[in-house]
Amino acid sequence: MGLTIGVDIGGTKIAAGLVDEAGTILDTCQVATPPSPEGVIEAIADAIKAVGEGTSAEAVGIGAAGYVDDKRATVLFAPNIAWRHEALKDKIEQRVSLSVVVENDANAAAWGEYRFGAGTGHDDVVVITLGTGLGGGIIIGGRLHRGRFGVAGEFGHLRVVPDGLLCGCGSQGCWEQYASGRALVRYARQRATATPEAAKVLLAEGDGTPEGIEGRHVSSAARQGDPVAIDSFRELARWAGAGLADLASLFDPSAFIVGGGVSDEGDLVLDPIRKSFRRWLVGSRYRPHAQVLAARLGGRAGLVGAADLARQG
């Protein structure tokens, strides 16, 4: 099978792309995400047609946030769109006359990085995506690990602090409350409130108040050497690395890939993550260590990965 189509459903926009076997995107189409659940269905179908018509594309892979069943057909639960047991595969297939597979979006992005990005040359890879929240995917023996019910790899909800921070999922102490873009902003605001005199650059990046600090301000201030911004990245890295050490105890991959917006900062955040990983890796003197790599595909990983998973039938 040659060309396939990948779809990435985001909170603000839906992107479809025509992708070849090497993971190259040949054509793309973006539309704003409609407010109604049914509107989203139509928008997905339209975007697929826009890039697929007149091409030899035979299959579509759709990456969707939430729980996707093990048949890769139904969205059991989506956090952002009011889908519950939504038969997404059937509905799209009726509209586009192509075979469709639905994948969890973080799994699709992990697969993209494994096939065409930082995971090349590895067969056992764990990908974590530090975006607004924390997602991830697992490749074992060159295959995506979906789990028995399709909902494996929900790393963000690993409980890392008993009785810890409330999470949108209803639980407490979830990893994504401590290692994610949202956590980074919280660290920066808390520290800028407590020690404003040490956060001058950081505060100047925003509107001068702790509440006005956003993620991009922390990045920019850290690059300028602002101690509070740097310390905020370190705190995030402390939790990210400790969690990777846990995943090493469980999965034992040859490499971890760290993606998402936070990882755009490169070694500014990767190095402290590696340090914390080594610090907490159990038995570190007696075992080979997994590498901790930066993702390479950026925001394309999900679309490219979904397209490739469609190819695999």
Next chain:
Amino acid sequence: MGLTIGVDIGGTKIAAGLVDEAGTILDTCQVATPPSPEGVIEAIADAIKAVGEGTSAEAVGIGAAGYVDDKRATVLFAPNIAWRHEALKDKIEQRVSLSVVVENDANAAAWGEYRFGAGTGHDDVVVITLGTGLGGGIIIGGRLHRGRFGVAGEFGHLRVVPDGLLCGCGSQGCWEQYASGRALVRYARQRATATPEAAKVLLAEGDGTPEGIEGRHVSSAARQGDPVAIDSFRELARWAGAGLADLASLFDPSAFIVGGGVSDEGDLVLDPIRKSFRRWLVGSRYRPHAQVLAARLGGRAGLVGAADLARQG
């Protein structure tokens, strides 16, 4: 391949068994574990010969505590025997003229339960063993998940409490410090110290002092309704169930199997584990739930599992 031999290396005794394809043990041999590392090698070889000679057994599976490399040949590190990069496969093969595979003992036990015990009918199973410590194994798609370097499934060292209890591994807050036979005894002693009047039955089971309480006393007292003993089991179950919920987020198996001495108490401990599991399972309303099953093979799981893994080449 018909008959194979399984070996289980314990701290006090080494057991070898002749096992058929149905997991039935046809013959066994037990010897005391010698004090010297080389003595252990000889004892293993002797035990294998004792059950294997004159039979059609062609292969041997050895379950050993510690890290075993991905070639299933070398013990990288053993916690109880002074083995570091010990070429166990080669040394035994030289002595017994049978092909040998070495497996982590918890992996072997998990495999045994999967093939011949509580895991029958499942393809995606996570086994945890609540013994003195906490071990485990992972079966994905009907295959044992060893990890890239052979050291996957070290559940006991998942960090469940940041800055928590010291662990023998050098880290802190490891799951096995909160969910294991040793933890159970600690819970019981702490509670019996704080509220001795509520622990009369429990104290009477031992020598009358909190320090004299052992695991079997907690079990016996719990069966008699001692509130402190029951509360100690509940505390263990609280941590065990919360950890299983974490593993469900990561692995998404169809079943968990709980083995080890603690699980001998059956529903006394399994029911509170199930309750805690449901309490902490993320997204529990929107996903199928894995079953939580009691192990069935007891202490035989490791030997039977090791024998069967040898069969698989």
Next chain:
Amino acid sequence: MGLTIGVDIGGTKIAAGLVDEAGTILDTCQVATPPSPEGVIEAIADAIKAVGEGTSAEAVGIGAAGYVDDKRATVLFAPNIAWRHEALKDKIEQRVSLSVVVENDANAAAWGEYRFGAGTGHDDVVVITLGTGLGGGIIIGGRLHRGRFGVAGEFGHLRVVPDGLLCGCGSQGCWEQYASGRALVRYARQRATATPEAAKVLLAEGDGTPEGIEGRHVSSAARQGDPVAIDSFRELARWAGAGLADLASLFDPSAFIVGGGVSDEGDLVLDPIRKSFRRWLVGSRYRPHAQVLAARLGGRAGLVGAADLARQG
């Protein structure tokens, strides 16, 4: 000095009372709390006049939420009213021609319980108030301990879980997030979500949904034996008792008094608090134990205490 006036400023109403030396309220006046900060000043003055005019009352004590300075004159910070460095004493004295002292409301309530409630006969008492949040007050050697800057006894913000729940104060893991009326409701909702079949009575008390559960429903369901409601009270008691054990290590009082709406349930909540207190009290075998008593004055404690503190000049 005979009669004095006590004032209790609440979020919804302001109450003033004429109180005699025995702590008896002879007359009261309640008005709704106005929305504007200046309106609150006028309302306080009006309420004081309503109960004080034509009487021999010579002094006024006002209990206010927030930080009150060590001169008992200025509210440094109020959480609910937009007061920052508000010269409350001066403003009220200008309006009512009586001498005024301002006290932290939890301190006033603690003093009320010490003088006329459960603290009678003790000289060293720590009071905690489990209301919506958690407040408290300290009596040492028969005197209210205000601290050097007037802000002692902020028990609710003791950090009991590092990296724990966010608190309105900007910190994390504050005791009041784990032991308060708000915490009780959170416990009940979480548990009713996870195990609705065990929470039938509790859910029926509210509107049938976990989100509809309020504090009074938990109380009512617990009295009917609902296991989830009882477990929610136990969880609250676990944290309350552990915190009292900490306070015993620091202050070593002869008695703790537990007040606030949660304590209205009496031994349903006091007994598990006592049990948890003993469980966590350090050195419990080698030291006298403080008593843990239920408050007696209910919602009157703050008003009566403020009036009495005015008497003391």
Next chain:
Amino acid sequence: MGLTIGVDIGGTKIAAGLVDEAGTILDTCQVATPPSPEGVIEAIADAIKAVGEGTSAEAVGIGAAGYVDDKRATVLFAPNIAWRHEALKDKIEQRVSLSVVVENDANAAAWGEYRFGAGTGHDDVVVITLGTGLGGGIIIGGRLHRGRFGVAGEFGHLRVVPDGLLCGCGSQGCWEQYASGRALVRYARQRATATPEAAKVLLAEGDGTPEGIEGRHVSSAARQGDPVAIDSFRELARWAGAGLADLASLFDPSAFIVGGGVSDEGDLVLDPIRKSFRRWLVGSRYRPHAQVLAARLGGRAGLVGAADLARQG
């Protein structure tokens, strides 16, 4: 009253000193601590006679580790000497014909710092002593706060991590497990194990192994800029400062004094403690901040404080 005698009972030596009203030690005597409880009594009496005979000294203050009753007469429990309900005051008075008061040793040291050291000019002071463990004392309104039963100020056993590290007291998560000389050594050893290449100076100070690292090595390496040693001090400071923030919420003193061997490093450890204190101080924008001062009397504080407390009758 002019001259008094102070006694400091340590694990390895007993020191007595003749002290004047200005806190100056005029004469001292040291003897090794005998192994038997009765031997300790005799040694104390001998040391008192050695410095007191032929002088005008009229009273003796003895600082003893453990719980001392509110009559300042009986040691209820000593952690290091096998004393249980030991009538120390009576036994010494029978031997030396001087009036004796017994004080908790940390209280005595706190009093010494308050009267003659860093606390001069303050009336509300909290002292913490970061030695092998963590002790402390409280001065409120110029008086030592002993508590109703004599056992107030046991700061070291404040629970700062639920389910945290085991403590010698039988509880878990006690502050002294995270902020003390012993904790500092643990931090350094853990970090030197995980990242030996970053701890070259630190390892060279000891015997080259993580296990050989002692407190003095961490201090020396930190002064030479070793990153692991500096990070170990920071970790200690993080916990020390957060605990002081808790104590500020409770006691609201005008100053904290930090003593003990760890504080000998001065601003190397005091500055990060101050930073962490501000970071965690609740309501820090709306309240005056207590100062965080280094102790000045070093190891003399206990003896001088005990002598002065004897003076106060």
